[in-house]
Amino acid sequence: MRHIFHAILPIIVIVLLNGCFFSTDDDQKWVLEPDGSTAFALSRDGRFALVYSLENHLVLWDLYQDKKLANLGEQDPQAHTVSTIRISDNGRYAVTATQTNFAVWDLAWTQAEGLWSIDDALIVDADVSSNGKQVLLALTNGKAIYVNLETGRRLEFLAHQDKVNTVAISPNGKYALSGGNDHFAYLWDTQNGQVIREFRHKQRVNRVALQRDGKYALTSDVGNDAIIWDLKTGDKISHLHSFSRQLIFSTARFSDSGRLLVTGTPSSRIIVWESQSGDKIDGFETTPKKDTRPPRAVVYDAAFDHKNRVISGTSAGIAQAWKLDD
Known part of the structure; x- marks a missing residue:
């Protein structure tokens, strides 16, 4: 018996250290x-979902009412595949992007504001301000591009020395956060392109996020360095605690107050963190698409709703609600 215990003890320790306990018991599910x-x-409050599929193209849903609101249709006449969607902080607008063009949508009127093309590189990521007039793009040529669609003003941020992987824009459109293959993330002013904060990583930065009031930022690389920063001082608040060799995020979002952070991975997992300590406080595993091998789904987005739940949206085309521990 003692030999058996000593044999399984290392396995138990490894499981505990890696935090491999992820709940699959959701509170609600929408296929x-x-x-x-x-x-x-997802909208910031988790109520609205904008989903793209090859079969139905862009479709807007109200998850609270479990109701399809509108079929927005194809983004462009060529029906290029949409690979990026972001909904503005106030839930009114959305930006959708293929590799070569992007569109901004007024979700209240369920119609497009316009379609714009990019011809010097491929679009990797995008974000939109709350007024729907300011768009931020991450490009493969090392540029982060800010566009004011109302005035036509375009600013190219050139501090990155390699492909830009991820961007976030403040709700008022005044500040941008970008991260790239050059191991750097920058907080910068969209009016003049001036760098406000510089965050250095050891590996490629693949995910950034801004707290809606500008208090905090997350910068995360493809290793296991995921750091929450105080934007007013530039100081590190916490390092997300993980024993995994890689901690790659496909999405990240702060709660409204910034007290919590929710992240999603390309391998179905959702983790909720306490911002000040960097400790994991909850974890969930999303439902994969039926009959997929391996049984995994990319978590494209996650948000906190008003019922003390996390809402997730994945490549399986499924939204799920997860009850948080009190």
């Missing part, structure tokens, strides 16, 4: 696209 989606975004 929006049974054949899967290539892009999926």
Whole structure:
């Protein structure tokens, strides 16, 4: 018996250290696209979902009412695949992007504000301000581009020395956060392109996020360095605690107050963190698309709703609600 205990003890320790206990018991589930989606975004409160699939193209849902609100259709006449969707902080607008063009949508009127093309590189990521007039793009040529659609003003941020992987814009459109393959993330002013904060990583930065009031930022690389920063001082608040060799995020979002951070991975997992300590406080595993091998789904977006839940949206075309521990 003692030999058996000593044999399994290392396994128990490894499981505990890696935090491998992820709940699969959701509180609610919405199967929006049974054949899967290539892009999926949630409003900040988790109520609205904008989903793209090859079969149905762009569809807007109200999850609270479990109701399809509108079929927005194809983004462009060529029906290029949408790979990125972000909904503005106030939930009114959305930006959708293929690799070569992007569109801004007024979700209240369920119609497009316009379609714009990028011809010097491929679009990797995008974000939109609350007024729907300011868009931020991450490009493969090392540029982060800010565009004011109302005035036509375009600013190219050139501090990155390699591909830009991830961007976030403040709700008022005045500040941008970008991260790239050059191991740097920058907080910068969209009016003049001036760098406000510089965050250095040891590996490629693949995910950034801004707290809506500008208090905090997350910068995360493809290793296991995921750091929450105080934007007013530039000081590190916490390092997300993980024993995994890689901690790669496909999405990240702060709660409204910034007290919590929710992240999603390309391998189905959602983790909720306490911002000040960097400790994991909850974890969930999303439902994969039926009959997929391996049984995994990319978590495209996650948000906190008003019922003390996390809402997730994945490549399986499924939205799920997860009850948080009190």
